[in-house]
Amino acid sequence: MKNRxxxxxxxxxxxxxxxxxxxxxxxxxxxxxxxAVKALLQKKFPDAPIRHVEKTPYFGGLYEVLLGxxxxxxxxxxxxxxxxxxxxxxxxxxxxxxxxxARARELNRIDVATIPVSYAFKRVKGRGERVLYLFSDIDCPxxxxxxxxxxxxxxxxxxxxxxxxxTLHPDAARxxxxxxxxxxxxxxxxxxFATKKLPDNKGDCETPIExxxxxxxxxxIRGTPGLVFADxxxxxxxxxxxxxxxxxxxxxxxxxxxxxxxxxx
Numbered sequence: 249m250k251n252r253x254x255x256x257x258x259x260x261x262x263x264x265x266x267x268x269x270x271x272x273x274x275x276x277x278x279x280x281x282x283x284a285v286k287a288l289l290q291k292k293f294p295d296a297p298i299r300h301v302e303k304t305p306y307f308g309g310l311y312e313v314l315l316g317x318x319x320x321x322x323x324x325x326x327x328x329x330x331x332x333x334x335x336x337x338x339x340x341x342x343x344x345x346x347x348x349x350a351r352a353r354e355l356n357r358i359d360v361a362t363i364p365v366s367y368a369f370k371r372v373k374g375r376g377e378r379v380l381y382l383f384s385d386i387d388c389p390x391x392x393x394x395x396x397x398x399x400x401x402x403x404x405x406x407x408x409x410x411x412x413x414x415t416l417h418p419d420a421a422r423x424x425x426x427x428x429x430x431x432x433x434x435x436x437x438x439x440x441f442a443t444k445k446l447p448d449n450k451g452d453c454e455t456p457i458e459x460x461x462x463x464x465x466x467x468x469i470r471g472t473p474g475l476v477f478a479d480x481x482x483x484x485x486x487x488x489x490x491x492x493x494x495x496x497x498x499x500x501x502x503x504x505x506x507x508x509x510x511x512x513x
Contacts, residue, residue, distance in 0.1 A: 276300050285311050288326040319352045357480035367456040368407040369433035376405035378496045383409045383464050383474035386424050387417035393486040394473045395441045409460045425451030478503040
């Protein structure tokens with residue numbers, strides 16, 4: 249039995265660490281029964297990066313546990329562990345809500361005030377009241393999809409961070425440098441996605457690209473496009489217009505609530 253637990257510990261730890269190469273700081277310090285659950289988990293999985301433990305109303309009191317950036321579930325005695333998504337099926341057949349994804353995003357929220365926007369170029373569309381921090385690779389096909397989507401979205405300020413993924417796109421860093429070295433970076437960026445023509449410069453100015461790569465790693469952004477919304481939630485991938493609009497609106501409201509909560513403390 250002990251050997252079986254060791255195998256599961258290795259499997260669970262490998263799964264958590266593969267998705268979380270650089271574990272963020274702890275989210276909270278549980279008390280009471282949640283603290284006891286954390287202690288049991290830590291005993292059985294001594295190297296697991298346990299950041300959060302909290303009781304849920306699901307299945308008579310299942311505990312949600314944040315391992316690195318990934319959510320798992322367990323009972324209070326830690327005799328069973330569930331690694332997978334939990335869905336709210338109340339609205340079937342119209343749709344289901346991924347409760348695991350929503351909760352993990354909330355717990356992994358970052359403080360956008362700590363994002364150095366000097367590493368990005370800025371685009372303001374309309375009033376620019378909503379905010380999006382976009383980590384993008386110039387040769388990423390999904391980033392091109394995001395750019396097409398953004399053409400049809402108004403009232404947003406977009407901070408674009410150049411994040412060339414060297415292993416996938418070996419020429420992306422060179423292209424990104426020419427964009428950054430142009431006198432109008434935003435215009436040069438949009439022109440490239442429209443015409444595939446780069447600015448006429450050698451890309452030999454000082455750029456923040458290496459700093460952006462370090463920043464992305466610290467935030468847990470490992471692919472492009474990486475989207476950070478105004479409330480600090482991180483969403484990967486090329487969202488369609490309807491989802492992008494919904495996320496921008498949701499995050500705008502949530503950011504206001506977070507700022508009010510900070511002032512109230």
